[in-house]
Amino acid sequence: MPSTVSALYVHVPFCRRRCAYCDFYSRVLDTGLVPSLVEALCFELRRHRELCDLRPATVFVGGGTPTVLPAGALAALLASCGTDVVRDGTLEFTVEANPATVTPEVARTLAGASVNRVSLGAQSFDNDELATLERLHTPGEVGATMRACREHGITRISLDLIFGIPGQTLASWRSSLQAAIALGPEHMSCYGLTYESGTPLHARREAGTVTPIDPDLEADMYEATIDDLAAAGYHHYEISNFAKPGAECRHNLVYWRNEPYVGVGPSAAGFVNGVRYQNVADVAEYVRRVTAGNSPREFEERLDDEQRAKETAMLALRLSDGIDRAGFAARFGHDPLAFFRDAVDKHVAAGLLEVTDTNIRLTRRGCLLADTVIVDFL
Numbered sequence: 001m002p003s004t005v006s007a008l009y010v011h012v013p014f015c016r017r018r019c020a021y022c023d024f025y026s027r028v029l030d031t032g033l034v035p036s037l038v039e040a041l042c043f044e045l046r047r048h049r050e051l052c053d054l055r056p057a058t059v060f061v062g063g064g065t066p067t068v069l070p071a072g073a074l075a076a077l078l079a080s081c082g083t084d085v086v087r088d089g090t091l092e093f094t095v096e097a098n099p100a101t102v103t104p105e106v107a108r109t110l111a112g113a114s115v116n117r118v119s120l121g122a123q124s125f126d127n128d129e130l131a132t133l134e135r136l137h138t139p140g141e142v143g144a145t146m147r148a149c150r151e152h153g154i155t156r157i158s159l160d161l162i163f164g165i166p167g168q169t170l171a172s173w174r175s176s177l178q179a180a181i182a183l184g185p186e187h188m189s190c191y192g193l194t195y196e197s198g199t200p201l202h203a204r205r206e207a208g209t210v211t212p213i214d215p216d217l218e219a220d221m222y223e224a225t226i227d228d229l230a231a232a233g234y235h236h237y238e239i240s241n242f243a244k245p246g247a248e249c250r251h252n253l254v255y256w257r258n259e260p261y262v263g264v265g266p267s268a269a270g271f272v273n274g275v276r277y278q279n280v281a282d283v284a285e286y287v288r289r290v291t292a293g294n295s296p297r298e299f300e301e302r303l304d305d306e307q308r309a310k311e312t313a314m315l316a317l318r319l320s321d322g323i324d325r326a327g328f329a330a331r332f333g334h335d336p337l338a339f340f341r342d343a344v345d346k347h348v349a350a351g352l353l354e355v356t357d358t359n360i361r362l363t364r365r366g367c368l369l370a371d372t373v374i375v376d377f378l
């Protein structure tokens, strides 16, 4: 039976320049490729509408940096994100952007398309740290971009920040956190820097020209994040995500709850009709396949019930509520305490998990070591 799908992701694979640490699929903007890409995205989206019951309550246009598109192409793309999407107050419509790519014209375009949430890649408020990451913006441009969004009625802003940057100190991280808090975003995502294979930053670490920070210092930074954001009124609702009351990212909650979503575009992933898939990570090949009427998928797998149960538990553990015991039992027919007995016993004994009458969730120490806990649920 076709899935009812309430979340749509659209991948725009263009950036002004590639950042040193990034392993998302994107390339430097080639305006010549934009019209055929937009056409192919619309085509793929139409195809999904034939195959599932797509009724987006959340739309997330990410990448890449969608706001590097020429304003006309951006407007066409946003309009095509679902002509039948109900653009009322209930729709969460997010676009990812980088500071300094949101000109007044772009802000007008976003607002005109009913975008009501912008996720901004601030990353740091320290010039040296931004240079290490090879970001193109300055700290001052974060606030200016937020003001441009708000002036055009985009009321929900999320800031991304990165800790664990080479050369970063606990003091400079807390200073970036305070600079972000002072701007009043409704939501913050704070991730530890990872050295992804194939990135320039990874190559520099291998060559010894970049030295990762001490893991204990990184743990201190994460703990400071939890404390400082809690003191500023942000609820720690997912391992790396914090929100003012009611401002949680509804789109990402769909992923963490392992619910179906449609992803379109080069490299986009999706989970529809029980099948998990990922599209080819190449703009030209993506356009070629879609316009020829072929599938852009590079990979797909049908998950059996046991795999879905394990994945659902693994994703739920990222949330502060953890696994809802009754909800899990109703969805999969297994009591999660029995189904994951060995993992639960081991990590409860180590103080990394706690079991309440209703939930199984990470402790604060468990959040620091989440990967080692979660892997035992797979």
Ligand code: SF4
Binding pocket: 014, 015, 016, 017, 018, 019, 022, 023, 024, 026, 063, 064, 065, 098, 121
């Ligand atoms: S702007 Fe974002 S998507 Fe583009 S290269 Fe940098 S981190 Fe990656």
